[in-house]
Amino acid sequence: MEQPRWLDAREQSAWRGYRRMRRLLDLELARELTRDAGLSEPDYDVLSDLSETPDQRLRLSELADRMLWSRSRLSHHLTRMQQRGLVAREECAADGRGAVVTLTDEGRHAIERAAPGHVAAVRRNLIDLLTPDEIAALDAFTHRVVDHLTRPGE
Amino acid sequence: MEQPRWLDAREQSAWRGYRRMRRLLDLELARELTRDAGLSEPDYDVLSDLSETPDQRLRLSELADRMLWSRSRLSHHLTRMQQRGLVAREECAADGRGAVVTLTDEGRHAIERAAPGHVAAVRRNLIDLLTPDEIAALDAFTHRVVDHLTRPGE
C-alpha cells in the first residue's frame, strides 16, 4: 500500500453523507414496511421480484443471482417465508437437483397490498427530494459503479 | 394511501442502481477490510470514530448517537471488541451510570494499519469513478435526505 491519497473535504463529506443516508433510509423504509404491511425489506424484495416474473415462479439460483444473495441465504429466507405461507417450493421438472419458488395467493396479496405504500415511502424519503438532474446523476454513477464491481477482472 | 404515483423509468432505474451499488459496494469493502486488516466494517467505524476524538475516549451514548446505533447494539459490539483487546471500558467520573470507551494501543495500531487500505478501496470502488460534479451532487442530496429523515417532525 503506497502513499495513501486521503479524501478531500468534499469527498469526505459526500462519503459520510452517503453512509448516513443509507442507514437512515434503510431504517425508515424498513420501519414503514413492517408497520404497514408486516414485511421486512428482504421479504418485500423476494415477493416483488417474484411477482414481476411472467409465471411468478423462479429457479432458486436465478432468484439468488438477481438479488445478489448467496444460495444459502435465499434458502434460509425462503424457508421462513414458506412457513408464513408467502411462497411455496416445487421440484424442478427439468433438473432433478433444482427447485422452483412460486408465489402463493397470500404472497401475491401481500405484495399488492404493500407496494403502493412502499413506493410512496421511497418517493417521499428519497426520490421527491432530488432534482431531476440529481436523479439522472444517481442513475448514471450507480450503474457505473455496479459495472466496475461486477467486471470479470475485479 | 391514495392513488400511488409509480416511479417513472429513470427513477426506477436510479433506485435499482442505488440498491445494487449499495449491496455490491458493501460486500467489496467488507471483503477487503476483513482480508487486509481482520476488521469488520462496524469494527472499523467504531475505531475510526474513536481515533478521531481528541482524547480517544467517548461516552457510550455519544458514540451510539454518532454511529446511529442502538445502545444495545453498541454494548454488544463493544463487548466483543473488548474481548479482542481493541477497546476498553471505563467508568464515567461525572455520571455514575455512564461508561466511557477508550481506544487501546492495539486498537490504535489496528486502525492505523487499516485506514490507508480502506480509504484506497473507497476511492477505487466509488470516489474515483465519479466526476467532480457527481461528487458534489452526492454530497448535496445525501445531506438533504439526511436532514429530511432527522427532521424532528418526522
Add this chain to the structure above:
DNA sequence: CGAAGGTTGATGACATGTCAACCAGACACC
C-alpha cells in the same frame, strides 16, 4: 457402464443485530 468433477439446494454452527426487560444512578418534587 461408471468414476470424476462441477452444480444445486439444504442444513447446522456460528456471528451479528434487534427487541424488550431490567437495574442502578440521576433528577424532580413534595
Add this chain to the structure above:
DNA sequence: GGTGTCTGGTTGACATGTCATCAACCTTCG
C-alpha cells in the same frame, strides 16, 4: 429525606445473515 420518574447501559431471547459442509444430481469422458 422519601418517592416516582427518567436516563444510561447491560443482558437474554430471538431473528437474520454467513460460512462450511453435505447429499443429490447432472455432465463428461475413459
